[in-house]
Every structure is written in C-alpha cells, then in structure tokens.
Amino acid sequence: MNEADRKVFDCRANILVQKAERKYDALVKTMIELQEAGGTGAAQVIGETVTDLTKDLSQLFAFAYELRKNDPQNQYSSGFLKGNVSPPVVVDIIMDNTWDSTK
Amino acid sequence: MTLAQNCEYRMVLPIGQSKFTLVYIKEVSSLPAAEISVPFILNEANQVPTNMTPNVKFTLCPGGLKIGHDNVQLEAQTDQKEGDQGLSAPLVVKYSDNDQATGAWTLKHAGQDAQDPFFFVEVPYGEMRPRLAYQREAPQTSSKLAAISFETSNIKQ
Numbered sequence: 001m002n003e004a005d006r007k008v009f010d011c012r013a014n015i016l017v018q019k020a021e022r023k024y025d026a027l028v029k030t031m032i033e034l035q036e037a038g039g040t041g042a043a044q045v046i047g048e049t050v051t052d053l054t055k056d057l058s059q060l061f062a063f064a065y066e067l068r069k070n071d072p073q074n075q076y077s078s079g080f081l082k083g084n085v086s087p088p089v090v091v092d093i094i095m096d097n098t099w100d101s102t103k
Numbered sequence: 104m105t106l107a108q109n110c111e112y113r114m115v116l117p118i119g120q121s122k123f124t125l126v127y128i129k130e131v132s133s134l135p136a137a138e139i140s141v142p143f144i145l146n147e148a149n150q151v152p153t154n155m156t157p158n159v160k161f162t163l164c165p166g167g168l169k170i171g172h173d174n175v176q177l178e179a180q181t182d183q184k185e186g187d188q189g190l191s192a193p194l195v196v197k198y199s200d201n202d203q204a205t206g207a208w209t210l211k212h213a214g215q216d217a218q219d220p221f222f223f224v225e226v227p228y229g230e231m232r233p234r235l236a237y238q239r240e241a242p243q244t245s246s247k248l249a250a251i252s253f254e255t256s257n258i259k260q
Contacts (some may be wrong), residue, residue, distance in 0.1 A: 056155055065106065068106055093108075097107065
C-alpha cells in the first residue's frame with residue numbers, strides 16, 4: 001500500500017468512527033485533511049460520507065454547522081456538498097450561512 | 104462568534120390548488136403586547152399585511168436550523184424540551200435572542216424523489232419529532248400553525 005492509499009485508509013477509518021459517534025467537528029477536520037491529501041480515493045470517501053449524512057437531514061445540518069465554522073474561506077464546503085446533497089436548495093441554505101467572527 | 108445567514112427564503116405550503124405562505128409580524132415594535140406573536144399561513148392570493156413578512160432565514164446552529172430573522176425565531180411553545188409522545192404545541196415567534204434547543208428545527212424530505220424541494224419542518228430531537236402542521240379543515244385565507252406529532256390524526260402536514 002502506497003502512502004496516499006494509506007492516508008485514505010486511515011482517514012476513512014477515523015471518519016467512520018467520528019460519524020458513528022456524531023463528533024462532527026472532528027469529522028470535518030478529518031475530511032479536510034483527507035481533501036488536502038488529494039486523490040480519487042479521497043473524493044470517493046468524502047462523497048460517500050456526505051451522501052450517508054443526507055439520509056437524516058438533522059445529522060447533515062449538525063455536520064454542516066461544523067463544516068461552515070471550519071471553512072470560513074469557502075475552500076471545502078461547496079466541493080463536499082454539491083453533487084452529494086439533494087435537493088440543491090439544501091446546499092443553498094447551508095452555503096448561505098457564513099461564519100461571522102464579529103458576533 | 105456565530106454563523107450568519109445571508110439570504111432570505113419563504114416557506115410555502117401547496118394546499119389543493121392554492122399556495123399558502125408562512126407570515127409573521129416582522130418587528131417587535133409592531134407587537135401588541137409581549138415579545139411573542141403567532142405565525143400564520145396566508146393564501147398567496149392575498150397581500151401580506153404591511154407589518155408582517157414572509158421572509159425567513161435558515162441559520163445553522165449546533166442543534167439544527169433556526170428559522171426566523173436576526174433575533175426573531177420560530178419556536179414550538181412547550182416546556183418539555185425533549186418532545187414527548189403525542190406532543191402538540193402552539194407555534195410562536197419570539198422576538199429575542201434565543202440559542203436554546205427549543206428554537207432549532209430540521210427538514211425532512213416529504214416526497215419520494217430526493218430532488219423534490221418539499222420538506223416537513225420538524226423538531227430535530229425526541230422519538231416523535233413534532234413537526235409543523237396546519238388545520239386540515241378550511242385553511243381558507245389564513246390559518247394558525249402548530250407543532251404536532253406526525254401520528255396525530257386530522258392534522259395535515
């Protein structure tokens with residue numbers, strides 16, 4: 001197993017645990033770490049994770065709160081959500097939320 | 104620090120051949136008394152009263168979504184925060200800062216097709232997850248809303 005595959009494997013294991021335990025702040029950080037590692041395997045794991053969260057939108061919104069909090073520069077949110085969340089208005093609602101450091 | 108919602112939405116209910124929109128008093132200065140008012144669904148054929156607004160923001164919070172506008176929040180008026188079985192509670196709009204869990208809502212797909220933008224608006228906790236409902240009988244031009252267990256009969260989601 002090469003280094004990139006090992007990274008995907010390790011992150012996927014962490015993601016499964018963090019999702020099951022509903023530790024969404026840690027989950028978001030792991031997904032960002034995985035995205036930074038790159039590769040098709042990373043994109044697939046991220047897509048599967050978000051798609052699974054959409055089965056219960058209350059879980060998706062809890063995840064989305066941490067995602068938007070951890071992504072004030074909009075580097076990851078759109079890529080994580082678009083194509084994995086239906087209908088698109090849910091993505092719009094999430095993306096319209098921005099972190100306000102003044103409040 | 105918190106999340107801020109930049110866009111405004113409307114909550115529209117298709118009932119028969121008509122569409123109804125959730126409306127509420129938009130400012131605390133327009134309230135007759137306490138810092139609470141009752142939201143209505145209003146037939147879209149009617150004009151929204153000048154002191155009311157149909158616009159809502161869906162702001163993410165740790166417990167789900169806050170529905171309202173700045174310091175204005177839609178809530179189920181109940182003392183039982185965990186959503187007991189058979190819970191039915193009047194819906195109110197509170198005009199003050201409130202980050203309590205009772206002010207959080209979530210959406211649930213209402214159709215078979217996940218692409219359809221139709222949702223139930225429900226409380227994100229509790230076994231029965233009370234959801235927004237309106238009186239089935241003659242909503243006509245306007246009707247009050249309630250949060251009610253989805254197994255309760257004679258209430259249409």
